[in-house]
Amino acid sequence: xxxxxxxxxxxxxxxxxxxxxxxxxxxxxxxxxxxxxxxxxxxxxxxxxxxxxxxxxxxxxxxxxxxxxxxxxxxxxxxxxxxxxxxxxxxxxxxxxxxxxxxxxxxxxxxxxxxxxxxxxxxxxxxxxxxxxxxxxxxxxxxxxxxxxxxxxxxxxxxxxxxxxxxxxxxxxxxxxxxxxxxxxxxxxxxxxxxxxxxxxxxxxxxxxxxxxxxxxxxxxxxxxxxxxxxxxxxxxxxxxxxxxxxxxxxxxxxxxxxxxxxxxxxxxxxxxxxxxxxxxxxxxxxxxxxxxxxxxxxxxxxxxxxxxxxxxxxxxxxxxxxxxxxxxxxxxxxxxxxxxxxxxxxxxxxxxxxxxxxxxxxxxxxxxxxxxxxxxxxxxxxxxxxxxxxxxxxxxxx
Numbered sequence: 001x002x003x004x005x006x007x008x009x010x011x012x013x014x015x016x017x018x019x020x021x022x023x024x025x026x027x028x029x030x031x032x033x034x035x036x037x038x039x040x041x042x043x044x045x046x047x048x049x050x051x052x053x054x055x056x057x058x059x060x061x062x063x064x065x066x067x068x069x070x071x072x073x074x075x076x077x078x079x080x081x082x083x084x085x086x087x088x089x090x091x092x093x094x095x096x097x098x099x100x101x102x103x104x105x106x107x108x109x110x111x112x113x114x115x116x117x118x119x120x121x122x123x124x125x126x127x128x129x130x131x132x133x134x135x136x137x138x139x140x141x142x143x144x145x146x147x148x149x150x151x152x153x154x155x156x157x158x159x160x161x162x163x164x165x166x167x168x169x170x171x172x173x174x175x176x177x178x179x180x181x182x183x184x185x186x187x188x189x190x191x192x193x194x195x196x197x198x199x200x201x202x203x204x205x206x207x208x209x210x211x212x213x214x215x216x217x218x219x220x221x222x223x224x225x226x227x228x229x230x231x232x233x234x235x236x237x238x239x240x241x242x243x244x245x246x247x248x249x250x251x252x253x254x255x256x257x258x259x260x261x262x263x264x265x266x267x268x269x270x271x272x273x274x275x276x277x278x279x280x281x282x283x284x285x286x287x288x289x290x291x292x293x294x295x296x297x298x299x300x301x302x303x304x305x306x307x308x309x310x311x312x313x314x315x316x317x318x319x320x321x322x323x324x325x326x327x328x329x330x331x332x333x334x335x336x337x338x339x340x341x342x343x344x345x346x347x348x349x350x351x352x353x354x355x356x357x358x359x360x361x362x363x364x365x366x367x368x369x370x371x372x373x374x375x376x377x378x379x380x381x382x383x384x385x386x387x388x389x390x391x392x393x394x395x396x397x398x399x
Contacts, residue, residue, distance in 0.1 A: 004361045005353040007128055008395050010116050010388060011366040012344040013104045013139065013274065082393045090119070090389035094367070095381035102380060103371025104274060105139060105342030112367055113347050116388070120349035123395050128348025135346040138277035142169040144269070144337040149290065151248075151300055153330040160260050160269065163290045166232065168273040170286040172339050175246035176332040179205045179300060181311070183321040185235040185247070186210060186228045190219050191319050200243030203331045205300060206235065207308065208251045208291070211316045218316070233286065240287045247289040248297075248331060250308050256293035271373065277341055290333065303329045344368075349395065365391045 093099070093115065100108035117133035129135045149157040157163050165171060183193030185206035209229045211218040219226040227234055232249070239247055251259070259265055294308045301307045304324030314322060347367070353359070365387035369380025379385070 003353040003356060004359050005357045006351040007360050007362045008120065008125065008349040008351075008391060009128070009362055009364040010113075010347040010391065011364060012109055012113065012346050012368050013366065081396060087386075087389050087393060090392055091381060091385050094388055095379040095385040097377050097379070101371035101378040102367060102369045104344045104368045105141070106371060108371065109344065109368055113345050116347045116367060116392070117349075119392050120347070120395065123349075123392075125349035125351060125395065128350035133347055133349070135348055136343055137345070139274045139342050139344055140169055140277050140339065141272050141274050141342055142172060142337060142339050143272040144168050144171065144335055146336045147171070147174075147333060149331075149333045151292070151296060151329065151331060152303075153332065155299070157292075157296070160266060162296060163292050164256075164259055164265060164269065165290045166265075166268060167275075167286055167289070168269070168337070169275050169339070170288045171290075171333070171335050172337060173288070174333045174335045175203065175288045176330070177201060177203045177245060179203050179248070179326040179329055179331060180244070181205045181304070181321060181324045181326060182239065182244070183207065183311075183315050183319070184210055184228070185239055185249075186219070186319075187238045188219055188226070188228065193315070193319055193321050194238060194242055195319075197242055197321065199239060202244055204239045204244040204247045205297070205326070206239070206247060206249055207312055207315065208249050208255070211319075213316055232289070236286050236289055244287055246287050246331070246333075248300075249289060249291045250294055250297040251291050253293045253295050256291070259291070267373075274342075288333070300326060300329050303327075363391055363394055 094102070094112060098108075099112055100106065102108045102112045113134065120127075120133060127133045147159055149159075149163050151157065180197070180199050180202035182197060182199060182204045183206065184191075185193060185204060187194040191211060210226060216222055217225055217229075219228060235249075236247055298307045301311065301324070303326050304322075306322070306324060311322065366384050367388040369383060369385070370378035372378070
């Protein structure tokens with residue numbers, strides 16, 4: 001029977017915005033994963049012998065028939081090898097308090113990685129990264145302790161109530177300068193606000209989303225919004241390419257209120273963010289940016305004798321950006337924070353195929369979670385403990 005190769009990839013990073021104050025005491029937190037042997041289960045980790053005994057798919061009692069191109073007999077064979085007992089045994093350890101929420105780059109994540117490598121080895125897989133179970137990589141982490149923002153040089157804004165942000169790493173150095181209005185901040189073949197604009201050294205003031213006429217986007221021609229609305233990075237990249245050193249995005253008041261009341265956004269602003277180290281700096285780096293409500297943006301637009309609603313109406317009709325004299329308004333943002341680089345590790349196991357061994361089927365899940373926040377362990381049984389242990393069971397029936 002022809003057989004593909006299989007790569008089982010357990011990722012150490014998905015979303016882990018919180019910082020952990022958990023003490024490291026059992027393992028050396030500085031030891032590179034490649035120098036560590038897979039952790040032998042002990043303490044609260046389930047002993048491999050306690051994992052349920054599997055029935056071989058070749059035993060009598062399996063079988064069935066084929067319907068619609070699907071061999072249901074084969075499906076039943078493999079389904080019978082996956083048991084709730086086995087899943088629970090793995091999950092009880094992966095999501096236990098002892099693993100401290102498995103935040104990326106912490107002791108808990110490293111313990112989880114070694115446990116998963118141990119299971120791969122027990123099942124009979126081969127290390128998936130040139131003889132190692134682990135694929136190490138660097139993450140740049142950022143945590144903002146405090147920030148101060150002024151839109152005009154005479155006011156002082158309050159975080160969350162008056163302004164919000166997502167990407168903390170780009171805000172590390174703060175930003176300051178005079179404004180340049182850049183419309184919606186869009187540079188598209190079907191609608192281009194930035195054509196001919198020189199934003200060198202400026203803080204770009206832009207409107208959120210994109211131009212809409214009669215309920216339809218001028219870019220897509222339908223009610224579906226384009227990537228310019230869905231991805232803030234797309235606008236920030238376009239602004240950076242034209243020399244902008246930062247951006248202030250104006251959001252409708254009612255939308256901003258919903259954003260400011262989001263507990264998820266609050267965690268994103270006050271917790272720790274992570275970005276792949278190789279993607280920061282140079283062309284991949286983002287310019288700093290914040291979002292403010294329309295009610296506050298009008299204190300800036302007032303300098304140019306206009307307001308956000310009037311500019312939105314004009315820009316929905318025409319891509320040409322009005323030349324507003326905003327030089328009297330000076331933006332400034334100072335930030336006190338912590339930036340560091342940590343190491344994380346994916347876990348990889350491999351099964352080489354036969355005739356089709358050069359064709360690789362990749363099965364993946366992320367095994368990290370949020371760690372410890374305000375003394376509370378975020379265990380991550382569902383996100384993504386269940387996916388992780390389901391993959392472990394999948395490994396067993398493919399091998």
